[in-house]
Amino acid sequence: MNTAVAPEMPRFPVSVTVDLVIFTVRGDALQVLLVERGKAPFLGRSALPGGYVRPDEGLDGAALRELREETGLDGRTLHLAQLGAYGDPGRDPRGRVITVAYLALGPDLPVPVAGTDAADAVWVPADRALDPGFGLSFDHGRILADAVESARSQLEYTTVAVSFCREPFTISDLRRVYEVIWGIALDPSNFRRKVTRTAGFVEPTGERRAAEAGRPAALYRFGGARELYPPLLRSGDVAGQARVGPRRPG
Amino acid sequence: MNTAVAPEMPRFPVSVTVDLVIFTVRGDALQVLLVERGKAPFLGRSALPGGYVRPDEGLDGAALRELREETGLDGRTLHLAQLGAYGDPGRDPRGRVITVAYLALGPDLPVPVAGTDAADAVWVPADRALDPGFGLSFDHGRILADAVESARSQLEYTTVAVSFCREPFTISDLRRVYEVIWGIALDPSNFRRKVTRTAGFVEPTGERRAAEAGRPAALYRFGGARELYPPLLRSGDVAGQARVGPRRPG
DNA sequence: CTTCATTATGGTCAGTTTGACTAGAAAAGT
DNA sequence: ACTTTTCTAGTCAAACTGACCATAATGAAG
Structure with missing residues (x-):
């Protein structure tokens, strides 16, 4: 047994990432935090903040870490919950990448600090980001759409507002x-x-x-x-x- | 660039699986389909049916395939939806395994047919499977608990019943x-x-x-x-x- | 055949919740 | 002083809910 991972399995290269849909209400719009990608693919396009899960951390932990790195915020003060997993083959041109999306809700946050990957992070009205012409990277448009619907639904049955x-x-x-x-x-x-x-x-x-x-x-x-x-x-x-x-x- | 996957990334061995929580109402109990593991780890213990995601299929596709393989049922006739992703390090002793859990709901199904991994598959009342003494494999107890709560909640707001x-x-x-x-x-x-x-x-x-x-x-x-x-x-x-x-x- | 047990189905009734709406209270601006 | 604006407190009818009661339709028991 030369590998620690399921030796009998049809293994193939997979990466696991977390992506964050960070919502806030600013002015008259639901806004989402987006970063401009500093490298290929989708260089220069907008994307949800996120990053790779590390070997020693759980999914929730990775989400908390990315949240802190990208916004400088403590996830314990925000509402952070898993939204779902997205793993269609071809969703990332570099190879097979499974992403676990998290939904973070917070009060009108300060203009975010520059993070690791984030050349610059900005607040964008959610409906503008959802416009097909806006050109979100990867399948982040679908993730964002699911996040909006999840938020709308949660407002009905919970006190997350x-x-x-x-x-x-x-x-x-x-x-x-x-x-x-x-x-x-x-x-x-x-x-x-x-x-x-x-x-x-x-x-x-x-x-x-x-x-x-x-x-x-x-x-x-x-x-x-x-x-x-x-x-x-x-x-x-x-x-x-x-x-x-x-x-x-x- | 010698690999197709994110070359700049801290990659490490990861496997991605799907696990199915298949519910039915039999008699006076909510029952869940469990298989007896035919190999280590947790050999001989009960587990949720599931399997590895293949290189060319999406997560939903993998769930549909596993459902058919384990039960012989067509997922389009059942209610099948994603429950969430579970990826704590250490949840699988073989290495880092991320699993995406799916919730399948169906009418009183026939005794399941033998599947690939499934030495034998049986219906077990959910509360009995949730008993700590029952000894579900991996973190399947937590997944099942989440599934029960999800089902209970969905009955309130949807017509999935x-x-x-x-x-x-x-x-x-x-x-x-x-x-x-x-x-x-x-x-x-x-x-x-x-x-x-x-x-x-x-x-x-x-x-x-x-x-x-x-x-x-x-x-x-x-x-x-x-x-x-x-x-x-x-x-x-x-x-x-x-x-x-x-x-x-x- | 009559009675009973059992489940299905229909209705009542009071209390609660909701949506639409009216009106007063407390501030700032002109 | 008057207007504008927003907050806050009500009213009222319709809808909904939970707790019942009553009846219908069947099979089983006597």
Whole structure:
């Protein structure tokens, strides 16, 4: 036995990488952190940050390390979870590369620091990056699309939306997360009722914050609950268009 | 450049496998298909069916192939979806092996045919396989636990429960799937109301089936919808043991 | 044949949740 | 003082849920 790996197996050269879909809500858009590739293939094109898994680290560990290297952020303060594995042959022209995609959610992060591979990293609105003309590298377009759908779905059934808000936050901050990611307008009053009456979602700090305009808003912090029960469903409302104004069925 | 794979990379020997969590509802239990390992490591112990990904196939393709090889079933007739990737160093004593787990759901399947690796494959109740004393190989216990939780959750928000029923089926057949997987008793009347009033969940065939006892039940087939809106939440109802439930205000 | 056990199916009813909407409160700007 | 803006608190009807009760349709038991 001259190799430590499954000697009886049809082994062939494989590399394993992790790719990170790092989301934040900036302004009026869901934005994703992209790096410009500094080498072939896809030199000069945009890609998700990521890198090779090392021999002695697990997948989650590799994701945490890449997150820190690319953004300087501590993954324990962000919401980081596995999204899925992507391994079509031909997804990387250099050979067989299996990538495990992770989804990281965080509050409006500082402009990222230069990382290892990252010649420069920038925030790009997710829908712009998803445009076929944008030219994401590899199959990162599909990964990003899956990530957006995963985020949209998680907002319904979990409290991850608070991961996008720096504490303390207002109910409106939280509502804006939903509105931006779902692409629909939510009734402020109904949203407040739902959020404040769901045990463990948010808890008031007792303070208020004066905004640019209007009545100052009460401040909240995360309440600790992970699941949202009952869920907060994006219901009949249609996405994409129709952002302002109350409904009017008829 | 003497190798086709990322020459600048810290490459090391890695194998990529797919493992299948194949669920069915038999009798009163959620059962999982397990094979007895015919070689080291874990010789003679139970394991999830699976195998190595081949150089020319994608991950989904490998899962479909393994499913066919192990069970003789066509994956297109089952519900097959990726569960996640598991790649801790040391999860396989032979070396670094990354596995991509898939979750397959199907109606009460025939006793599986002998497969390639599978000396013999058997159905085992999931909770028995999850018992630490059962001794699943590798980290398959964790994978199975994740699979059970995924299945439980998917029942809430999707129509995958019908994947466990052979068409045509009765409402009670469908209800039994929920009861077995959630481990709680559901009110037959309320369940029927929910299922039949959710557009696209089930549609009547017009026929009836005489059961062992009681009034014959109307037969249904799948309605085509994938999402379940509004969801069918596992809340208060108690059963064998009593699971969760913020109910009982008075 | 009658009664019973069993399962299917339909309906009621109160409590909860939701979506649409109205209105007041608290700030900044003109 | 008035307007604009945003936050916050309600109202109301519709929908949904969970807990029931009642009836239908079958086979088995007596």
